[in-house]
Amino acid sequence: MTSAEPAEKLLTPVLSDSWDDSRPWTLDTYRRHHGYEGLKAALAMPPDDVIALVKDSGLRGRGGAGFPTGMKWQFIPQNDGKPHYLVVNADESEPGTCKDIPLLFANPHALIEGMIIASYAIRCDHAFIYLRGEVVPVLRRLHAAVAEAYGAGLLGRNILGSGVDLDITVHAGAGAYICGEETALLDSLEGRRGQPRLRPPFPAIAGLYACPTVVNNVESIASVPPILSRGKEWFKALGTEKSPGFTLYSLSGHVTNPGQYEAPLGVTLRQLLDLSGGVRAGHRLKFWTPGGSSTPMFTDEHLDVPLDYEGVGAAGSMLGTKALQVFDETTCVVRAVTRWTEFYAHESCGKCTPCREGTYWLVQLLKRIEAGQGVDGDLEKLLDIADNINGKSFCALGDGAASPIVSSLQHFRAEYEQHLAERRCPFDPAASTVWADGPRPGHQSATEREVHA
Structure with a gap:
């Protein structure tokens, strides 16, 4: 990928590939786009091999910190006699961040398939989705998608005849930003006031109900099925060496065409602005955030900073949730x-x-x-x-x-x-x-x- 490459070729629609289809949130549409093929591949492998594959792919958490997803799964102790849990953090609240909610609204089965694969890998038979409670249309759509999956034998007892069991509970939070922090989320899920816990112990050892728990972001889990169906080499061919793969960039603010742009990690804001029609007519870029309002801001001097974890970090900020808020010279x-x-x-x-x-x-x-x-x-x-x-x-x-x-x-x-x-x-x-x-x-x-x- 070079700066001379046509801007439109930078897009890699994977999670967003079906968003323009008719009724993309349904199971039928998802299956037309090779949905649940990754699950079949995963169930044909031992759970530890699934963890190893995700780890070798280089997939990093898409929720902000960029921690390797497979490594987080690997931390779960085995043969400990305790139930294991998977909790998906869908409490998207960061100002400027708008990737998980559109993904869940348009393609909820991508998350459900990823949750089944992740649960199989960590030996979990009950998973949870903690959703921001204000987005009622997404809550309804998630409930409908989970019901569809149960009806198709993709959830419940003996999934696809594999002997694997999994139940998914969709839980609506009460709108507290702090519950986006994983331990506060767990306290809220247990019915207590959402406040961060003292660590250690970490959730992998004592998480939900004091049992080993993996907490992952929506996009992190939804990115797993394509890795299983297309292979780790395909995934590693996208992005950069240390930040492989594709991701959703949320472009908002003073731009001509704001929205979601799915591209390999390592693209630049200059390239994304070329795709979106640039800063609004008659104005110039003043400052922008690479990962939401909680990340140190950049200026027009940083237009060519690679938007991956290493590139943004070296420039003095954090990639965070890839919420690119753009402000022109009229902004104080x-x-x-x-x-x-x-x-x-x-x-x-x-x-x-x-x-x-x-x-x-x-x-x-x-x-x-x-x-x-x-x-x-x-x-x-x-x-x-x-x-x-x-x-x-x-x-x-x-x-x-x-x-x-x-x-x-x-x-x-x-x-x-x-x-x-x-x-x-x-x-x-x-x-x-x-x-x-x-x-x-x-x-x-x-x-x-x-x-x-």
Whole structure:
């Protein structure tokens, strides 16, 4: 794959291959696209060989961290006398991320087939899908697809005459972002308040109901059947050496044609923009996120960074969920970061002090700066608070809240300083809460609000 290659040839529709078909969510359509052939291949192999095949393929988790999927399966202890569980994390909540929900809505059987294969490999007879509860149409479609699979003998007792049993339970969460963290998800699934657990022990040893558990992302599991049906060499021929395979890139924001673009790992934003018609007409790229709002932002200097785990990491960010949010020059960086930080402050579970208190004070400072009430020392205070959160909170939510602040100050410090110097938002003067000779009538400053509180 080279930059001179035609943009349209970069697309590798695998999971999205049937999305344009009539009723792609049905079992009949999925089977027309070679559905459940990977399952037949898996059932003809010993479970350990399935794990080895997935491990050798180089498939890495598509949920953010990029941990090798086969290795995660391999961690499950065998002959321990305990039930084993597979839990699929479908609690897609990261701002800008929109790949798992469209995949489940259009092609739920890809996930179900992958779950059967994974469950067979780790010796699991009960698997769970933890779905974000707000997406009711997807919940209904998942229930219908699971019922179809039961009716076709693909779930339940003695699947396809193999002697393998598996039940799948679809569970709707209550809309907490923190439940996207795997141990908080497990607590929620057990009926408790969703909060991260102390690790070790890790889920592979003591997960759901204190039993060995594999927690995988939707796209990770859905990517397994093609590996079984087409072979690991086919999969490794896509992508890069250390980040093989295909993936779904969610392109949103100020682009001509936003949407899902399935391509090999290692493509660049420049190539994806060529596919999507570029930044909206008459505007230019200002900044973008490679993996959702919790990843350090990039600028137009990073257009040619390979979008794989190593390339993005070497450039100073994380591939994350491959949520490419694009912002043009009309966007106020301070305002965008403030909105993201408000989200993280709202979604903090409150279990640990750095995240609970730190995100609150980050919001207060950012809102003050955006409103034109910032004072000297605010930027240093922002960085200090972010430093006290990053790497010191109980889970990665705190890191995600600190990342956009640190990276935006790295790339756009002058814009923050302009807010302080001009005592207004230069992108929207009418929104400023400060007049030239002082605050607007009836407006309370941040300090006054704190005093009255």
